[in-house]
Amino acid sequence: MSRFLDSISTIISIFHQHTKEDGDHSKLSRRQMKEFIQREFADVIKPHDPQTIDKILQFLEWDGDGEIDFNEFLLLVGIHEKEKNEQHE
Amino acid sequence: MSRFLDSISTIISIFHQHTKEDGDHSKLSRRQMKEFIQREFADVIKPHDPQTIDKILQFLEWDGDGEIDFNEFLLLVGIHEKEKNEQHE
Known part of the structure; x- marks a missing residue:
């Protein structure tokens, strides 16, 4: 698989890992998204920057x-x- | 870096590798995009499917x-x- 397709697949699978946690599997709730950003963007967003x-x-x-x-x-x-x-x- | 940020960075850098080839560095021409799709999506699009x-x-x-x-x-x-x-x- 090309490096490009590989990266797309990673992004898609990470999204679906998080949507699986509850209810509608095609969407993230505001709370899920917040947790997701805090975790995945830890390197680029200051930790206590609500x-x-x-x-x-x-x-x-x-x-x-x-x-x-x-x-x-x-x-x-x-x-x-x-x-x-x-x-x- | 998280696997998510890593994939985003790959996608961004691949995009810019291709835009660098000519003129406006923030956009791909139709021709560049066509070549890009043919190359990167070779695994998922039939080779002669214009x-x-x-x-x-x-x-x-x-x-x-x-x-x-x-x-x-x-x-x-x-x-x-x-x-x-x-x-x-």
Whole structure:
């Protein structure tokens, strides 16, 4: 498998590992997403920075249904890309 | 780095490897994207299936400017997730 497909598969499987924890298997609740960001982004977000995490959650939940589906989840990847780009400018 | 951040970084760097080839470094031309899909999705798309590739390109280019930026590029990841999900249903 190409490195690209491999990375996509990892992202998809990590998303589904977390959605499996309860209820609807295609979406993450706000609480699940918060825990997810705190764990996976530990290297890039300050540990006690609830404001940043809340801002990210607000941004991700663009359809306002209180849950994060896979497309909304992908916005996280986009945020990270934008940050990386800005660091290089 | 977490496995999740690692995969995101791989996707971002692969995107930028390809955008660096010419002109605007933040976007892929239709030609670049076509070559990219043919190479990276070789395992999942039939080798001589120009129709599928054209459909994917049409879908990605949702703002109609003839180029693919990183957010449009991410739709590829979404397509792949949808396919995987449908295989499991």
